Amino acid sequence: MARVLLFGRFRDLAGWREREMEAATLFDLRTALTREDPDFGAALTGPGVQVAVDQTIMRGDVPLGPRSEVAFLPPMSGG
């Protein structure tokens, strides 16, 4: 089970901020999210969006462990 965290406008868009989800890879997780909510899935691939796995920014696909923390980060706006 990966812990999935949403920030900024993704929270408003998806209607949740944290969930546990079953996924072997980041690709699988994205697919599951997109199947559930295609608009939200599309937003996750928008310009400037980043993904952190265990608090490190990742590009491309990565395997997820049972305790992975996956965060979807909209463009950072600064303080």
Add this chain to the structure above:
Amino acid sequence: MARVLLFGRFRDLAGWREREMEAATLFDLRTALTREDPDFGAALTGPGVQVAVDQTIMRGDVPLGPRSEVAFLPPMSGG
């Protein structure tokens, strides 16, 4: 009688910081100071030295009134 004020290294050089002196013009005042102490008189014409009469920087000769305040200012060093 003009009130003559010295600042910075001029005080150490002349050995005084404030005096009353009789002088009709700034030129006369400089002449009297130079006659008294030629080294100090020369220092007053050094690079970057400014003269304020009644707290306004003056260039060249100016007449002095009976209550004029004349300040000899070595190059300003800032804070």
Add this chain to the structure above:
Amino acid sequence: MITLTEAPFDPGALLTEFSKGRTETGAIATFTGLARAEQGSTASLELEAYPGFTESEIGKIAAEAQERWSLHDLNILHRVGKIAPGDPIVFVATAAGHRRAAFEACDFLMDYLKSRAPFWKKEHGPEGARWVEPSAQDYADRERWG
């Protein structure tokens, strides 16, 4: 030191602490960013961070500034949560031997914090709430540092 806080803070108290007991520091620059009321158009500001990640990302840039300008010390404090107009949002202090280094490092850190640091900002106004993303000016300011 890098701190996120939900509570209002006094930038002056931070500067008092930061400036104490320094004998070789010639220069301290600070910057305080305040929430503007924008003549009533912004009622309040809400800032979200990713605890842990946000501090560690700011820490990387702080280390870069420390090295680049040979800073003696730095302090960064950033509000999160709801912020009222007029309240301080961010405070940055830099200590260095000479003033150019202190100013430039402070300026550099602020450009980063305002445009690239992991915060998400929501403005609550009379016409509802909206998420704010970086302005073109923010990106341009950042470009100055290569």
Add this chain to the structure above:
Amino acid sequence: MITLTEAPFDPGALLTEFSKGRTETGAIATFTGLARAEQGSTASLELEAYPGFTESEIGKIAAEAQERWSLHDLNILHRVGKIAPGDPIVFVATAAGHRRAAFEACDFLMDYLKSRAPFWKKEHGPEGARWVEPSAQDYADRERWG
């Protein structure tokens, strides 16, 4: 506000006061200059001003900065007399709508205060006292502002 003072001061207390009750100011920059000990080579610093003239000359440059960067406010406080190592010598605070203006005005005022303002500085060290005049760097910094 432009103040000369013989008494030690706390820059933090000045920033607390300066940052209060601002709803349209987005940015406050401050600079604090401290007397460096120079590893023991400078025991103390003595600063002389020309009371009245010094404040009025600083006031002219402050008015120029206020106009050039549309400042909401500024505060300048400068020590005179004997200053111990580690003590603050000068404090400048600028308030503006946005950070670039606050930073630039603060930087500009400091360049002026460090190189052209009517102060005369004497360093007292183990080998006696000497009058200090502006460095080439001080003149170069000043040239940046045209």
